[in-house]
Amino acid sequence: MTEIEGAGDRLVGSDRVLSVLMELASHPAGASLDEMVRFTGNPKSTVHRALASLRRAGLASQDGRGHYILGDEFLRLAFAHHEAxxxxxxxxxxxxxxxxxxxxxxxxxxxxxxxxxxxxxxxxxxxxxxxxxxxxxxxxxxxxxxxxxxxxxxxxxxxxxxxxxxxxxxxxxxxxxxxxxxxxxxxxxxxxxxxxxxxxxxxxxxxxxxxxxxxxxxxxxxxxxxxxxxxxxxxxxxxxxxxxxxxxxxxxxxxxxxxxxx
Missing domain, CATH: 3.30.450.40 (GAF domain)
Known part of the structure; x- marks a missing residue:
């Protein structure tokens, strides 16, 4: 399970979204919704809302199997920052x-x-x-x-x-x-x-x-x-x-x- 430092089990709002993003980043082959729920230890509805927010921002997407993966926008931002x-x-x-x-x-x-x-x-x-x-x-x-x-x-x-x-x-x-x-x-x-x-x-x-x-x-x-x-x-x-x-x-x-x- 990936946690935001200092937040422990009391993740709220944006912290929950970031927690899901960080966990997703550790699964390059992607992960299903149920797997993300298990990995993060958060309620299914919370994880689903976080993933939806990430998808709207282009920071996550779904592959042909319905598994969630990091989105192209996330990769673009990361590589652009690294190259700069x-x-x-x-x-x-x-x-x-x-x-x-x-x-x-x-x-x-x-x-x-x-x-x-x-x-x-x-x-x-x-x-x-x-x-x-x-x-x-x-x-x-x-x-x-x-x-x-x-x-x-x-x-x-x-x-x-x-x-x-x-x-x-x-x-x-x-x-x-x-x-x-x-x-x-x-x-x-x-x-x-x-x-x-x-x-x-x-x-x-x-x-x-x-x-x-x-x-x-x-x-x-x-x-x-x-x-x-x-x-x-x-x-x-x-x-x-x-x-x-x-x-x-x-x-x-x-x-x-x-x-x-x-």
Missing amino acids: RPEHVRVRPLLERLAARFGETAHFAVMDGTEVVYRAKVEPSVGAVRLTSTIGGRNPVHSTGVGKALLAARVRTERDVVSWIGDRVLEARTPNTAVTATDLHLRLDEARRNGFAVDDQENEMGINCVAFPVYLSSPTEPSGAVSVSALAYRTPLPALLESVDEIRTIIAETTGIRERTA
Whole structure:
């Protein structure tokens, strides 16, 4: 069940409509009215009215089976907003160049609390393999290269790392994931010294990456991080590490911004 944050079980009016919209967005193959009632936990009449409102606005529609899906207007608004983001416009040529050079997937992500959000992604023209990352999707900061590249700029001491973790238990996405404050601090410290972070099959087995913070809108705070994510058997981590100077050059040439040192 998807809920509007802070609203709990007391959704009213527009909150109910938004709750239905958010739930519908998690079912790309569509969902029937009864399924939406079950997914949201709201009364059938409420869900039906919410879906009707969304359909009138073009934010939802029905397919040939009568299942509800996101409407074309919703997709138009989402893609238009995404394409118009200044950061997206600036970073797209960089990702295209990295994907073409290495034949692997290039990402741009930002940090949102304890997660990274993927804002842009370019796959190679040939040999692309489906990764868990999707535009708008999220992954944990502590297990991803882009996450560690960004977190390293925010926390400097092990005490800072302990404070950032708080009372959470860091998820072990793979056997290689850093799940203690000490281990994470060591990896962040290495990222600061090197100017890039490494994901050695820490978020997804068989996938490794190198990630660099990029400064698109501020000379002191990274706007996000870019990464080259590779199939470990095809482009082993040592091969990526041998190319870090080339990646730095590509970032500087494409964005016009030189990498900052720690």
